[in-house]
Amino acid sequence: MSETEENLPSERESAHEGAVGKTDNPFADPGLPPHEHRIQDIDERAARRSERTVALLFLVSMLATVAFIASYVAIPIDKIIYVFPLGHISALNFALGLTLGVALFCIGAGAVHWARTLMSDVEVADDRHPIEAAPEVKAKVLADFAQGAKESQFGRRKLIRNTMFGALALVPLSGVVLLRDLGPLPEKKLRTTGWKKGVRLVNQSTNLPLRPEDIAVGSLTFAKPEGLEESDEDFANKIAKDALMLVRIQPQNIKDKQELAWSHEGIVAYSKICTHVGCPISLYEQQTHHVLCPCHQSTFDLSDGGRVIFGPAGHALPQLHITVKDGFLEAVSDFAEPVGPSFWERG
Ligand code: FES
Structure with a gap:
């Protein structure tokens, strides 16, 4: 014991x-x-x-x-x-x-x-x-x-x-x-997309190059850069930055001068990625030219430079400068600013 x-x-x-x-x-x-x-x-x-x-x-x-x-x-x-x-x-x-x-x-x-x-x-x-x-x-x-x-x-x-x-x-x-x-830091990856001078706009559903007459007034058309295929290994990452939406607005209804200059016959191309936390925007109201993000209801005015008019998004939707060559819509350059949500060094 x-x-x-x-x-x-x-x-x-x-x-x-x-x-x-x-x-x-x-x-x-x-x-x-x-x-x-x-x-x-x-x-x-x-x-x-x-x-x-x-x-x-x-x-x-x-x-x-x-x-x-x-x-x-x-x-x-x-x-x-x-x-x-x-x-x-x-x-x-x-x-x-x-x-x-x-x-x-x-x-x-x-x-x-x-x-x-x-x-x-x-x-x-x-x-x-x-x-x-x-x-x-x-x-x-x-x-x-x-x-x-x-x-x-x-x-x-x-x-x-x-x-x-x-x-x-x-x-x-x-x-x-x-x-x-x-890590590693994304560096320039957040600032560039697959769009550059001369890249054609392709319908995301049909995979066919888009002509101006394909964009009807009141409709919302989704596009991607020519050459980007769903079978590509990195498709998900690329489309998360490249996804584009096109609408046709009467030129006289476009309020923003730069937007008018970057459009073609009233066809405007904007990033489809919401600037709040990156959901794909999918709802368009043709009377007001507003697009709505279904995630947290951020609303953007596509007739006024993609300006935020409601919701938590922190900045306007980036616009892609487009033109027409040989009858097809194509990009004039990459987006002038990073697409998607804000990040620390966005500026
Ligand atoms: S992701 Fe679009 S409003 Fe939040």
């Missing part, structure tokens, strides 16, 4: 006597039930088995962290896999979630198993004490701490201690490698 256990009866008795003496409680304090030893307390082989189990859990955590990092490096971001019952999901997200979950779970499970099977589980009754600790109480806390450290076998079970340090040291690496997603 340990020193702590030997002290228990007198501690319980004094606590019980104090309680009875102070309150005259007629009911006897039942006290703590007799302590029952675990198999690990009396059988060193069982203790060693528990030790190996804890170490194994910490080792699995280390392997899972290594697998997390390997997944992050090796799995393409756009790879999709089928996982029952989730369906088709990102292979990278699945691998990162699974490995990080296993790494954290094994650290927790190892710590719990260690505490339940190897650390001291002797019941201790402790009297309440004043909030301000007396010097002797502080000394007792330090002594208890030293005793707890001894009973946890932290120093003796070096295998557990070392594997736990290894698991705890590796797990933060999962967060460190994710910092790579903060």
Whole structure:
């Protein structure tokens, strides 16, 4: 029996006597039930088995962290896999979630198993004490701490201690490698699109080059640069910047002088990407020449330079300067300003 256990009866008795003496409680304090030893307390082989189990859990955590990092490096971001019952999901997200979950779970499970099977589980009754600790109480806390450290076998079970340090040291690496997603800086990628001098406007639905007569008054036509195909590897990224909408307005109804100069016979071409957070604009009201973003209802006036007249968008829609050559609509240059939402260095 340990020193702590030997002290228990007198501690319980004094606590019980104090309680009875102070309150005259007629009911006897039942006290703590007799302590029952675990198999690990009396059988060193069982203790060693528990030790190996804890170490194994910490080792699995280390392997899972290594697998997390390997997944992050090796799995393409756009790879999709089928996982029952989730369906088709990102292979990278699945691998990162699974490995990080296993790494954290094994650290927790190892710590719990260690505490339940190897650390001291002797019941201790402790009297309440004043909030301000007396010097002797502080000394007792330090002594208890030293005793707890001894009973946890932290120093003796070096295998557990070392594997736990290894698991705890590796797990933060999962967060460190994710910092790579903060870069690289986009630099000029946000300032240029696929439009440049001489690029024809192609109907996004039919894939045919657009003629001025294809743009009817009151209709909203979506266009993309000639040569950009849906089968292109980077189509999604490119169309997110290049998407264009065309409307025909009576020239006398165009209020903005530059807009009139950049149009052709009342046909104006604007970026389809909302300047709030980048949703594609899709609704046109021909009487007012307003276009509406369905995400947060930003509204732009296409007869007045794409000006914001309602909603959270921070600036006007960029206009593409267009002309006609050989009967087809084509760009005169790229957009004069970045398309889409604001960003820190947009200016
Ligand atoms: S993205 Fe268009 S209003 Fe928010």
